Amino acid sequence: xxxxxxxxxxxxxxxxxxxxxxxxxxxxxxxxxxxxxxxxxxxxxxxxxxxxxxxxxxxxxxxxxxxxxxxxxxxxxxxxxxxxxxxxxxxxxxxxxxxxxxxxxxxxxxxxxxxxxxxxxxxxxxxxxxxxxxxxxxxxxxxxxxxxxxxxxxxxxxxxxxxxxxxxxxxxxxxxxxxxxxxxxxxxxxxxxxxxxxxxxxxxxxxxxxxxxxxxxxxxxxxxxxxxxxxxxxxxxxxxxxxxxxxxxxxxxxxxxxxxxxxxxxxxxxxxxxxxxxxxxxxxxxxxxxxxxxxxxxxxxxxxxxxxxxxxxxxxxxxxxxxxxxxxxxxxxxxxxxxxxxxxxxxxxxxxxxxxxxxxxxxxxxxxxxxxxxxxxxxxxxxxxxxxxxxxxxxxxxxxxxxxxxxxxxxxxxxxxxxxxxxxxxxxxxxxxxxxxxxxxxxxxxxxxxxxxxxxxxxxxxxxxxxxxxxxxxxxxxxxxxxxxxxxxxxxxxxxxxxxxxxxxxxxxxxxxxxxxxxxxxxx
Amino acid sequence: xxxxxxxxxxxxxxxxxxxxxxxxxxxxxxxxxxxxxxxxxxxxxxxxxxxxxxxxxxxxxxxxxxxxxxxxxxxxxxxxxxxxxxxxxxxxxxxxxxxxxxxxxxxxxxxxxxxxxxxxxxxxxxxxxxxxxxxxxxxxxxxxxxxxxxxxxxxxxxxxxxxxxxxxxxxxxxxxxxxxxxxxxxxxxxxxxxxxxxxxxxxxxxxxxxxxxxxxxxxxxxxxxxxxxxxxxxxxxxxxxxxxxxxxxxxxxxxxxxxxxxxxxxxxxxxxxxxxxxxxxxxxxxxxxxxxxxxxxxx
Numbered sequence: 040x041x042x043x044x045x046x047x048x049x050x051x052x053x054x055x056x057x058x059x060x061x062x063x064x065x066x067x068x069x070x071x072x073x074x075x076x077x078x079x080x081x082x083x084x085x086x087x088x089x090x091x092x093x094x095x096x097x098x099x100x101x102x103x104x105x106x107x108x109x110x111x112x113x114x115x116x117x118x119x120x121x122x123x124x125x126x127x128x129x130x131x132x133x134x135x136x137x138x139x140x141x142x143x144x145x146x147x148x149x150x151x152x153x154x155x156x157x158x159x160x161x162x163x164x165x166x167x168x169x170x171x172x173x174x175x176x177x178x179x180x181x182x183x184x185x186x187x188x189x190x191x192x193x194x195x196x197x198x199x200x201x202x203x204x205x206x207x208x209x210x211x212x213x214x215x216x217x218x219x220x221x222x223x224x225x226x227x228x229x230x231x232x233x234x235x236x237x238x239x240x241x242x243x244x245x246x247x248x249x250x251x252x253x254x255x256x257x258x259x260x261x262x263x264x265x266x267x268x269x270x271x272x273x274x275x276x277x278x279x280x281x282x283x284x285x286x287x288x289x290x291x292x293x294x295x296x297x298x299x300x301x302x303x304x305x306x307x308x309x310x311x312x313x314x315x316x317x318x319x320x321x322x323x324x325x326x327x328x329x330x331x332x333x334x335x336x337x338x339x340x341x342x343x344x345x346x347x348x349x350x351x352x353x354x355x356x357x358x359x360x361x362x363x364x365x366x367x368x369x370x371x372x373x374x375x376x377x378x379x380x381x382x383x384x385x386x387x388x389x390x391x392x393x394x395x396x397x398x399x400x401x402x403x404x405x406x407x408x409x410x411x412x413x414x415x416x417x418x419x420x421x422x423x424x425x426x427x428x429x430x431x432x433x434x435x436x437x438x439x440x441x442x443x444x445x446x447x448x449x450x451x452x453x454x455x456x457x458x459x460x461x462x463x464x465x466x467x468x469x470x471x472x473x474x475x476x477x478x479x480x481x482x483x484x485x486x487x488x489x490x491x492x493x494x495x496x497x498x499x500x501x502x503x504x505x506x507x508x509x510x511x512x513x514x515x516x517x518x519x520x521x522x523x524x525x526x527x528x529x530x531x532x533x534x535x536x537x538x539x540x541x542x543x544x545x546x547x548x549x550x551x552x553x554x555x556x557x558x559x560x561x562x563x
Numbered sequence: 564x565x566x567x568x569x570x571x572x573x574x575x576x577x578x579x580x581x582x583x584x585x586x587x588x589x590x591x592x593x594x595x596x597x598x599x600x601x602x603x604x605x606x607x608x609x610x611x612x613x614x615x616x617x618x619x620x621x622x623x624x625x626x627x628x629x630x631x632x633x634x635x636x637x638x639x640x641x642x643x644x645x646x647x648x649x650x651x652x653x654x655x656x657x658x659x660x661x662x663x664x665x666x667x668x669x670x671x672x673x674x675x676x677x678x679x680x681x682x683x684x685x686x687x688x689x690x691x692x693x694x695x696x697x698x699x700x701x702x703x704x705x706x707x708x709x710x711x712x713x714x715x716x717x718x719x720x721x722x723x724x725x726x727x728x729x730x731x732x733x734x735x736x737x738x739x740x741x742x743x744x745x746x747x748x749x750x751x752x753x754x755x756x757x758x759x760x761x762x763x764x765x766x767x768x769x770x771x772x773x774x775x776x777x778x779x780x781x782x783x784x785x786x787x788x789x790x791x792x793x794x795x796x797x798x799x800x801x802x803x804x805x806x807x808x809x810x811x812x813x814x815x816x817x818x819x820x821x822x823x824x825x826x827x828x829x830x831x832x833x834x835x836x837x838x839x840x841x842x843x844x845x846x847x848x849x850x851x852x853x854x855x856x857x858x859x860x861x862x
Contacts, residue, residue: 087827095692095695097694231664231688232664232668235664383660383692384660384661384664384692385660385691385692385694385695386690386691386692386695387663387664387688387689387690387691388687388688388689388690388691389685389687389688389689390686390687391684391685391686391687393684393686394615394686394687394827397825398825398827398828401823401825401828402824402825402828404823404824405816405820405822405823405824406816406819408819408823409815409816409817409818409819409820410816412815412816412819413815413816416811416812417812419564420564420808421564422564452755452827452828453755453758453828453831456755456820456824456828456831456832459816459817459819459820459824460762460813460816460820460835462816463812463813463814463815463816464766464812464813466809466812467769467812467813470805470808470809471773471805471809474802474805477565477569478569478801481569496780500772500773500776503718503721503776504768504769504772504773505769506717507714507717507718507765507768507769507772508762508766508768508769509765510710510713510714510717510765511710511713511714511761511765511766512761512762514706514709514710514713514761515706515710515758517706517709518702518703518705518709519706519754519758520754522754522755523755523757523758526755526758527758530762
């Protein structure tokens with residue numbers, strides 16, 4: 040076999056592989072039929088075509104650092120009591136500063152030693168003495184703070200993934216971006232409020248005893264007893280006086296399920312603790328029989344039932360006049376774990392299914408109309424050679440679709456625009472070659488020589504022209520987000536595919552015509 | 564079939580003063596428009612909330628306005644999009660973040676209670692925070708700059724520095740006029756429109772490169788003895804038919820996209836269409852005359 044035939048076979052192989060990969064996408068939303076031997080991957084549609092939500096979240100990492108300092112503060116309090124260090128307050132003064140106020144300034148040396156031994160990442164920033172008390176500010180080290188921030192983002196990413204998985208979104212995309220951002224693509228989800236509620240709840244579950252010895256009215260008037268504070272019920276916003284210390288938190292949670300209360304058909308969430316959690320819960324409840332235990336999620340009191348007896352078996356229920364949806368989302372959030380820090384929503388884009396459908400229809404309509412005009416023009420202007428270019432154009436579109444499927448790239452509306460644009464640009468290379476061939480023919484060259492010279496002489500300009508467009512497409516890909524990147528991808532693939540179809544496929548066909556079929560007059 | 568008879572020689576360089584005057588006028592109008600009218604940046608670049616809503620019955624802009632007025636959103640703008648029969652509107656408010664989401668919900672509620680639950684189709688809601696929009700704007704315009712630098716270097720490498728500078732000047736000319744058209748028509752600049760500007764940058768060079776390639780070839784053929792202006796004329800004349808055909812085929816599809824592609828992609832298609840027409844003009848009447856200016860100053 041000579042090299043010309045071998046080249047022909049290779050071209051054929053590329054076209055067949057391209058067709059195989061492109062084929063599944065033509066079934067649209069239908070299943071690929073049983074017995075299809077080729078690849079089954081379809082082209083992924085962007086959110087702007089299939090509808091869905093795009094969200095950019097920012098993890099408020101300052102809060103993660105601050106909450107670490109708060110937990111240091113509470114550990115430090117008990118350590119200082121043990122060491123007989125007399126303090127009046129310990130708290131996170133700002134996200135990175137822990138402030139200790141000493142009642143006895145002489146304890147400063149003991150405090151310094153305690154900090155160096157137990158919390159080596161805290162450095163003294165400054166101290167001042169006034170009115171017999173000494174205020175010492177400790178700054179968390181930059182390394183430690185950045186580790187906490189990184190961990191917070193990683194853990195938030197994990198929690199967000201869990202929640203979305205459990206929510207049941209098919210093919211979500213959840214990726215970190217920059218230092219503290221998470222980008223979510225949720226195809227098919229069209230209720231942004233529900234999605235945001237699911238993501239934004241930090242979901243910190245706490246159990247706190249109700250302070251029944253003092254009155255909430257006194258506390259509201261400003262006379263809040265130490266160790267207690269006023270919280271509010273989720274429904275109705277009534278104030279309730281709670282002990283500050285949580286007797287138990289949601290860390291020891293094992294599972295959360297929606298149950299339906301049979302009498303009123305009212306959904307509630309049943310949580311079960313791990314074995315260790317169950318033991319703690321049993322002890323807490325047995326020690327406080329007759330008292331009220333408040334169940335809080337993110338600081339809001341869901342319910343505060345009276346403990347009638349010690350609860351063994353590690354189960355508790357959360358009630359709160361839920362709708363079915365709220366109950367099921369709450370169970371998801373509890374199962375998926377809490378967020379280490381709150382999240383802000385920086386960007387939110389929702390595309391309804393009707394717009395996506397219209398966009399697909401309009402995109403294909405313009406592709407077909409534009410395509411037909413180009414195809415007709417090429418035949419009218421270049422006759423049989425134009426027909427060859429048209430065949431190459433169809434091969435080009437199939438190759439683009441196949442490449443999109445193989446690369447797992449996402450087809451967006453601007454991407455569809457990119458394919459339409461490629462149809463107009465793909466024949467450019469053919470035009471440049473054909474004009475060259477015409478020139479050569481006018482100079483009196485034979486068909487064979489004209490074809491050869493035409494392809495050879497047109498090559499540098501074609502390459503330069505396409506590479507410049509490719510450079511612009513690459514810059515676009517670097518800067519772009521979602522839909523725009525989709526455009527850069529289809530444009531780039533389109534350029535490469537059109538170079539193949541115009542310079543390799545068409546050339547082979549025309550060389551075959553003049554060399555093997557001995558065509559002496561080119562229809563051009 | 565030939566649209567330009569073979570052997571036709573047009574004295575393009577004779578028209579260069581008229582062409583420069585026209586280009587200068589277009590650029591001055593564009594820049595003036597940018598200063599006077601500015602650009603209509605979309606939510607992508609200003610931050611805020613944008614809602615695209617369609618009604619299944621006839622609704623006028625004023626009715627939409629009076630439906631959402633009671634909510635008391637500051638600076639809400641309502642704009643009818645597409646054909647009149649589409650009954651489709653864009654509602655924009657500067658609210659962002661959680662307030663943006665709330666505003667969107669309130670607007671949806673108000674529209675549904677005024678026009679009926681079933682007639683309202685919320686087709687798209689974008690809420691873009693200030694941090695994101697600032698980022699996008701900066702990156703968007705930087706990308707135009709980077710693309711320009713990349714292309715300058717590439718053409719410099721493939722041709723000569725004078726060709727490269729001439730091409731980039733022609734390119735800048737195209738971009739300024741295209742952006743100017745957005746300012747004059749008040750069309751919205753969104754992310755896809757920036758993508759279209761970049762495509763214009765890449766694609767409008769194609770015709771220029773075809774002409775430059777022919778100039779280079781003709782210089783080689785002439786082997787030292789030639790009159791530069793007439794060499795430019797014959798180079799442009801020889802490549803004129805392909806310049807026109809390649810631009811036309813692309814114009815056909817962009818026109819199809821502009822007419823049938825729908826509201827979302829309309830501005831994108833408009834940008835490419837304007838850029839394509841200006842780019843074709845500039846590859847003939849701007850890039851080569853600049854090349855001629857350079858060759859003159861060298862002597």
